Amino acid sequence: MPIYEYRCQDCERVSSFFVRSIGNEVTAVCSHCGSSEMARRMSSFATAKSVASVHEQFAPGSEHRSPEYYQDPRNIGRNVEAAFQKYGMEMPPSVRDNIDAARQGETPKGLDL
Ligand SMILES: [Zn+2]
Structure with a gap:
């Protein structure tokens, strides 16, 4: 199962999200501070x-x-x-x-x- 990693633009910590299939978007919300200012990075x-x-x-x-x-x-x-x-x-x-x-x-x- 693919994992997308997002880096929080506010606290700069990384959160990981599982996606069911490639191409699915996930609603990324920082698991550390709750910000939705997330930039995807590949792991x-x-x-x-x-x-x-x-x-x-x-x-x-x-x-x-x-x-x-x-x-x-x-x-x-x-x-x-x-x-x-x-x-x-x-x-x-x-x-x-x-x-x-x-x-x-x-x-x-x-x-x-
Ligand atoms: Zn954050």
Whole structure:
């Protein structure tokens, strides 16, 4: 089940909300201060492994891919990018950075063999 994280604009703490399916909006209210000034952020992009698991949840069409798919770093984040586009969501810079970092983590640049 997807989890959306929202950062409160007032107290800057993060609240998590389960959604039944991708594309459903949730009414986000800060669980700490009750503010409705919430900005969505995506969770679990910190590592390539979690990016892959996000793929499983967010992949358009939800076609199952083999683990080998994710061993090609060029595929890391590809479906995430597509999912953001599909649902008209703006990809936060932090997500962009994490995808790029994950890709580079798999294939260190400057390693000319
Ligand atoms: Zn708050």
